[in-house]
Amino acid sequence: MLDYILVGAGLSGIAVAEKLIDSGKNIRVFENHSQSSSTVAGGIYNPVILKRFTLAWEADEQLKTAIPFYRSLEKKLKTSLISEMPVYRKFHSVEEQNNWFAAMDKPSVAAFLSPNLISQINPNIPSDFSFGMVKNTGVINTELLLDAYRKYLKELDVFITEDFQYDMLQLKNDQFNYKGFQSKRIIFCDGFGMARNPFFNKLPLNGNKGEYLIIKSEALKLEVAVKSSIFILPLGKDLYKIGATYNNKDKTPEPTEDAREYLLEKLRTLITCDFEVVGQVAGIRPATADRKPLVGEHSEYKGMFCCNGFGSRGVLIGPTVARKLIDFIENGTPIPSDINIRRYAKKC
Ligand SMILES: Cc1cc2nc3c(=O)[nH]c(=O)nc-3n(C[C@H](O)[C@H](O)[C@H](O)COP(=O)(O)OP(=O)(O)OC[C@H]3O[C@@H](n4cnc5c(N)ncnc54)[C@H](O)[C@@H]3O)c2cc1C
Incomplete structure (x- = not known):
């Protein structure tokens, strides 16, 4: 008898799995x-919304859980995952500069915004209106994290590389039966895969496709992240991620020509040096209408849960939300109403 079946090993699934393994639970993923x-994500953790210079939802609190979580995984997996890296926001007008300083009136935001404007950060990235620096930001190498964590799950012999067929799941005598496995509980961490999940697919999960270009530029020599209309994210060895795009309509998994052209056009106005495109990646963000996660227990099937809806901020949200879900299941601590799927009472 298993304690938990998990479906999905993205940022949500590994945050949930880690919490359960830590408390000695018998799981299969x-x-x-x-x-x-989760694999193609930029991996940026940045508590500030760089359009409006406001704090993202509970981001300062999430940061306090996320960084120790990824640090502990670095130790466990013996892999370097975190690169602390400032984000430089390019200003396009005096008004934007003023908004930056006005945002600093709020102490919660001021903790992350540098009061000094920087006129030049790199000769290949000119700005007529300088840059503002966001502090306490960085990047998690999510591709490496997922590779290493899935390998760790395989070593524990709890990882099953297989499509979870929702229609094969049976509930009998308060336990779930799935292809010979019996489990007391099941948690779906299936990201946009939830669209195929008959138990939760009425929840308002609107996938949002994101794409990045990978470029190589020997001339750029940039070691910080830069945000203008798009991000430039250094990967090392003269490689950079450029993006991302946001597309609510296209739900196909493949990279597109449209996104490539859009990103190239933006990039050419942002940097002045030569580069070549060496790759392009795409993924569907599990975004929600109210920009809050979807967490909680199915109203009809007791013991069945979902942990989803991380949108464009899975790196920061994942560890906090996974902890809240497990605290609810194991200790009865209520899930906050703003993330609880009960807010969509008629949908599951
Ligand atoms: C281009 C792009 C850039 C991004 N940049 C950032 C960033 O810089 N910072 C940040 O915080 N966030 C970023 N995000 C958002 C972040 O990636 C998401 O919030 C996060 O990945 C969501 O994690 P998840 O585990 O819920 O979903 P997913 O990553 O989609 O994971 C779900 C997992 O479930 C598996 N699965 C689904 N259905 C089944 C099934 N039936 N059987 C078995 N397995 C199944 C899938 O294969 C997948 O591995 C970005 C996203 C994109 C697309």
């Missing part, structure tokens, strides 16, 4: 490699 959001 199904992963079918159908979704790539």
Whole structure:
């Protein structure tokens, strides 16, 4: 008898799995490699919304859980995952500069914004209106994290590379039966794969496709992240991620020509040096209408849960939300109403 079946080993699935393994639970994790959001993510953790200079939802609190979580995984997996890296926001007008300083009136935001404007950060990235620096930001190498964590799950013999077939799941005598496995509980961490999940697919999960270009530029020599209309994210060895795009309509997993052209056009106005495109990746963000996660227990099937809806901020949200879900299941601590799927009472 298992304690938990997990479906999905993206940022949500590994945060949930880690919490359960830590408390000695007997789990199995199904992963079918159908979704790539967590693998292709930029991995940026940045509490500030760089359009409006406001704090993202509970981001300062999430940061306090996320960084120790990824640090502990670095030790466990013996892999370097975190690169602390400032984000430089390019200003396009005096008004934007003023908004930056006005935002600093709020102490919660001021903690992350540098009061000094920087006129030049790199000769290949000119700005007529300088840059502002966001502090306490960085990047998690999510591709490496997922590779290493899935390998760790395989070593524990709890990882099953297989499509979880929702219609094969049976509930009998308060336990779930799935292809010979019996489990007290099941948690779906299936990201945009939830669209195929008959138990939760009425929840308002609107996938949002994101794409990055990978470029190589020997001349750029940039070691910080830069945000203008798009991000430039250094990967090392003269490689950079450029993006990302946001597309609510296209739900196909493949990279597109449209996104490539859009990103190239933006990039050419941002940097002045030569580069070549060496790759392009795409994934579907599990985005929600109210931009809050979807967490909680199915109203009809007791013991069945979902942990989803991390949108464009899975790196920061994942560890906090996974902890809240497990605290609810194991200790009865209520899930906050703003993330609880009960807010969509009629949908599951
Ligand atoms: C281009 C792009 C850039 C991004 N940049 C950032 C960033 O810089 N910072 C940040 O915080 N966030 C970023 N995000 C968002 C972040 O990637 C998501 O919030 C996060 O990945 C969601 O994680 P998840 O585990 O819920 O979903 P997913 O990553 O989609 O994971 C779900 C997993 O479940 C598996 N699965 C689904 N159905 C089944 C099934 N039936 N059987 C078995 N397995 C199944 C899938 O294969 C997948 O591995 C970005 C996203 C994109 C697309």
